[in-house]
Amino acid sequence: xxxxxxxxxxxxxxxxxxxxxxxxxxxxxxxxxxxxxxxxxxxxxxxxxxxxxxxxxxxxxxxxxxxxxxxxxxxxxxxxxxxxxxxxxxxxxxxxxxxxxxxxxxxxxxxxxxxxxxxxxxxxxxxxxxxxxxxxxxxxxxxxxx
Numbered sequence: 001x002x003x004x005x006x007x008x009x010x011x012x013x014x015x016x017x018x019x020x021x022x023x024x025x026x027x028x029x030x031x032x033x034x035x036x037x038x039x040x041x042x043x044x045x046x047x048x049x050x051x052x053x054x055x056x057x058x059x060x061x062x063x064x065x066x067x068x069x070x071x072x073x074x075x076x077x078x079x080x081x082x083x084x085x086x087x088x089x090x091x092x093x094x095x096x097x098x099x100x101x102x103x104x105x106x107x108x109x110x111x112x113x114x115x116x117x118x119x120x121x122x123x124x125x126x127x128x129x130x131x132x133x134x135x136x137x138x139x140x141x142x143x144x145x146x
Contacts, residue, residue, distance in 0.1 A: 003119055003120060003123060003146040004143055004144075004146050006076065006078050006116060007078060007080065007142070007143050007146070008035070008078075009138075009139035009140060009143065010035040010037075010139075011031060011032060011035050011037060011077070011078065011079040011080070012079070012080045012081075012139035012142050012143070013027065013028065013031055013079065013080070013081040013082065014082055014136065014137075014138070014139065014142075015082065015083070015084075016028075016081045016082060016083040016087075016100065018083075018087065019087060020087060020088075021052070021056075021058075021064075021087060021088065021089050021090070022049065023087075024064075024066075024081065024083070024087050024089075024100055025045065025048050025049060025052065025066050025102070026045060027081070028066070028079045028081050028100060028102045029041055029044050029045045029048065029102075031079055031081075032044070032077060032079055032102070032104070037073075037077045037079075038072060038073065038077065038104070039072070040072055043070070043072055044068070044070060044072060044104060047068035047069075047070050047104075048066050048067065048068045048102070048104070050068070051066070051067060051068045052066055056089060056090035056091070057089070058088075058089030058090045058091030058092065058097050059091060059092060059097075059121070060091060060092050060093040060095070061093070061095075061124065061125065061130065062086060062091075062095060062096065062097055062098040062099055062130070063091075063097060063098075063099045063100075063101065063121070063124050063130075064087075064089040064091065064097035064099070064100050064101070065100075065101045065102075065103065065117060065120070065121070066100065066101075066102050066103075067101075067102065067103040067104065067105075067113070067117070068103075068104055068105075069104075069105050069106065069107050069113060070104055070105075070106070070107065071106070071107050072104075073104050073105065073106050074106055075106065076103065076104070076105045076106070076109070076112050076113065076116060077103070077104045077105075078101070078102065078103055078104075078116070079100075079101075079102040080099070080100065080101055080102075080133075080142060081099075081100040081102070082098060082099055082100070082133070082134065082136075083097075083098055083100070084098065084134075085098075086098045098134065099124060099130065099133065099134070101120050101124075103116060103117065123146060129145055129146065132145040133145045
């Protein structure tokens with residue numbers, strides 16, 4: 001899967017302001033609405049929070065992948081967010097998350113969801129990629145890091 005093709009500058013948040021897990025998710029969903037990627041903030045937010053309640057999407061190495069499947073989208077939608085100081089996302093390694101990858105996929109296409117999650121997880125496990133993304137000054141720099 002070509003990560004650069006799936007990422008868009010309009011859905012990359014270089015400086016998340018929220019200081020909580022819920023706040024990060026709210027800010028990222030709002031950015032998707034602002035970018036015209038989704039129209040129903042409340043339903044998408046509820047789907048992501050419901051998934052998060054089942055099991056935290058905080059991984060390791062400062063990465064969190066809040067995600068949901070929804071009938072409200074026809075194609076996969078991705079947003080990336082960054083917070084230098086990090087936010088407690090109940091990660092497996094106990095560390096705060098600094099990189100947030102939000103994925104919303106249609107109910108009818110579970111395969112794309114898993115393929116993207118696998119590809120992005122592998123990319124961010126590489127220290128050089130993760131560091132380059134965290135040092136990015138523009139959304140274009142983030143995309144070019146891949």
